[in-house]
Amino acid sequence: MKPDLFPRRSDCPINYALETFGDKWTLLIIRDLMFKEKTYYGDFLSSNEKMSTNILADRLKRLEERDLVTKTVDENNRAKSIYALTEKGKDLLPMLMEITLWSGKYYKKTNTPKQFLKQLENDKQGVIEGIRTNWES
Amino acid sequence: MKPDLFPRRSDCPINYALETFGDKWTLLIIRDLMFKEKTYYGDFLSSNEKMSTNILADRLKRLEERDLVTKTVDENNRAKSIYALTEKGKDLLPMLMEITLWSGKYYKKTNTPKQFLKQLENDKQGVIEGIRTNWES
DNA sequence: CTGTATCCTTAGGGATACTG
DNA sequence: CAGTATCCCTAAGGATACAG
Numbered sequence: 001m002k003p004d005l006f007p008r009r010s011d012c013p014i015n016y017a018l019e020t021f022g023d024k025w026t027l028l029i030i031r032d033l034m035f036k037e038k039t040y041y042g043d044f045l046s047s048n049e050k051m052s053t054n055i056l057a058d059r060l061k062r063l064e065e066r067d068l069v070t071k072t073v074d075e076n077n078r079a080k081s082i083y084a085l086t087e088k089g090k091d092l093l094p095m096l097m098e099i100t101l102w103s104g105k106y107y108k109k110t111n112t113p114k115q116f117l118k119q120l121e122n123d124k125q126g127v128i129e130g131i132r133t134n135w136e137s
Numbered sequence: 138m139k140p141d142l143f144p145r146r147s148d149c150p151i152n153y154a155l156e157t158f159g160d161k162w163t164l165l166i167i168r169d170l171m172f173k174e175k176t177y178y179g180d181f182l183s184s185n186e187k188m189s190t191n192i193l194a195d196r197l198k199r200l201e202e203r204d205l206v207t208k209t210v211d212e213n214n215r216a217k218s219i220y221a222l223t224e225k226g227k228d229l230l231p232m233l234m235e236i237t238l239w240s241g242k243y244y245k246k247t248n249t250p251k252q253f254l255k256q257l258e259n260d261k262q263g264v265i266e267g268i269r270t271n272w273e274s
Numbered sequence: 275c276t277g278t279a280t281c282c283t284t285a286g287g288g289a290t291a292c293t294g
Numbered sequence: 295c296a297g298t299a300t301c302c303c304t305a306a307g308g309a310t311a312c313a314g
Binding site: 275276277278279280281282283284285286287288289290291292293294 | 295296297298299300301302303304305306307308309310311312313314
């Protein structure tokens with residue numbers, strides 16, 4: 001793994017996380033990779049939040065630089081790339097689950113089904129498959 | 138509790154979280170309130186990340202609007218205010234712990250002691266006191 | 275010291291055109 | 295479709311002055 005050689009405001013772990021994915025867009029890409037099995041450039045563009053192409057390209061590049069995401073050529077269509085989470089990226093799952101639980105508790109309009117939040121609360125391990133099948137677009 | 142009446146890009150819970158505290162500064166204030174028991178305006182300014190006064194004022198206002206933080210007059214010195222986490226704010230603790238664990242695994246320079254990360258891993262509940270005593274500034 | 279306000283520069287990001 | 299590039303406006307935010 002590449003060393004992290006980006007300028008930092010401090011050595012605080014919270015700050016490290018913020019400087020790695022702390023903006024209004026990056027975590028949406030992680031979400032799509034983790035829960036929606038999106039893999040192509042166009043997949044990310046089609047999300048509800050409507051991110052623009054320059055932002056997407058920029059964030060994918062940053063995620064690659066920070067070793068959260070890999071970019072490989074699709075052998076079935078060498079004109080496009082497959083984006084995938086690294087171990088470092090996949091390890092954000094527990095954090096994403098906690099975020100989902102928190103939002104589920106306080107954001108009444110969340111599109112995550114109530115019974116699914118309950119299931120998440122009871123079994124925080126090994127739920128990624130459940131997430132993938134239950135998550136609404 | 139006030140209803141959430143802010144414009145949203147989507148009803149996704151991850152997106153809700155991003156629109157509530159998804160920027161490079163807000164979570165640092167939450168961190169200071171949660172782990173360092175900072176309560177005054179100047180306390181936040183003195184953190185390592187050196188946020189400027191206009192940013193701090195703006196973020197504190199947003200956090201109040203979103204019911205993560207309360208602002209009350211200090212009866213010992215009525216010229217200053219005491220900032221504190223609401224239940225909604227305190228409920229971010231599990232997420233902050235997961236962030237700390239993740240950064241501890243991948244950010245080698247983190248100032249969080251190794252044995253403390255191990256303790257956090259083993260006992261994710263009821264560790265707030267431990268965090269407060271072990272956290273380095 | 276607690277905040278607010280202002281000035282000003284840079285970064286974020288929407289729209290869209292363009293290339294392979 | 296995948297991805298880059300440009301145009302241009304707005305938001306973020308550093309520095310600093312100022313008021314209570």
